[in-house]
Amino acid sequence: MPALPKKQRISALLEVLAKTYPHAHCELVFSNPLELLMATILSAQCTDVRVNQVTRRLFERCRTPKDYAEIPQADLEAIVQPTGFFRSKAKHLKACAQALLASHGGEVPQSLAALTSLPGVGRKTANVVLGDAFGLPEGVVVDTHVQRLSGRLGLSRHRSPENIEADLMRFVPKPQWAVLSHWLIWHGRRRCGALKPDCLNCEIRGLCPSAEKDASKIGRKNSPKRRKQPAAAPATPEAL
Numbered sequence: 001m002p003a004l005p006k007k008q009r010i011s012a013l014l015e016v017l018a019k020t021y022p023h024a025h026c027e028l029v030f031s032n033p034l035e036l037l038m039a040t041i042l043s044a045q046c047t048d049v050r051v052n053q054v055t056r057r058l059f060e061r062c063r064t065p066k067d068y069a070e071i072p073q074a075d076l077e078a079i080v081q082p083t084g085f086f087r088s089k090a091k092h093l094k095a096c097a098q099a100l101l102a103s104h105g106g107e108v109p110q111s112l113a114a115l116t117s118l119p120g121v122g123r124k125t126a127n128v129v130l131g132d133a134f135g136l137p138e139g140v141v142v143d144t145h146v147q148r149l150s151g152r153l154g155l156s157r158h159r160s161p162e163n164i165e166a167d168l169m170r171f172v173p174k175p176q177w178a179v180l181s182h183w184l185i186w187h188g189r190r191r192c193g194a195l196k197p198d199c200l201n202c203e204i205r206g207l208c209p210s211a212e213k214d215a216s217k218i219g220r221k222n223s224p225k226r227r228k229q230p231a232a233a234p235a236t237p238e239a240l
């Protein structure tokens, strides 16, 4: 384990991540809070690249909550079909837009409580919108990369996103909550993949407790062989 006390180690870690990924940002393409909200709902169990391909067409057809509320369900399903779970995602987009019209004057609300009361919007989606569309983070986005990296970097011993988020909020200063998830997501995508962490070339190797372990063992935890064990029920895009 690195010799630095946890608080200092995390602070050093944040510094290196900031230098390594100075341009880290949300990789979903959006130009307003409504677009980010809808794109994030679609991103459940789907890559950002695929979502961006779909939203190019979607955002041409639907520019306002009224457009989502009025577009025929079948048309909406056909547009969002490539993102998977398309029936329930189309249903959520419509229900969410209707709730925006009914309760928020057609505007995307700016609080966690109001956002998570919208159909199809869970804590993760709400945190994305608050942090990236409004610059008002009330929490930390915990996706699969953040979950994996938090464990490997010794930021949290927990497995559930809620508990990991609570740890990250405790250890990381609030002004860095939004960018923290981008740093970890970017690092997870570019350096610390689930199967093959590139520890040898890793910028934060000296601050990472897992770097001292055999890299192949870190990867093996997530290898297909291990995943042969009874799998958990596939996550649905319900309120992520």
Ligand code: SF4
Pocket: 152, 153, 191, 192, 197, 198, 199, 200, 202, 203, 204, 205, 208, 209, 210, 211, 218
């Ligand atoms: S040292 Fe290895 S396990 Fe640690 S963050 Fe870097 S790539 Fe991931």
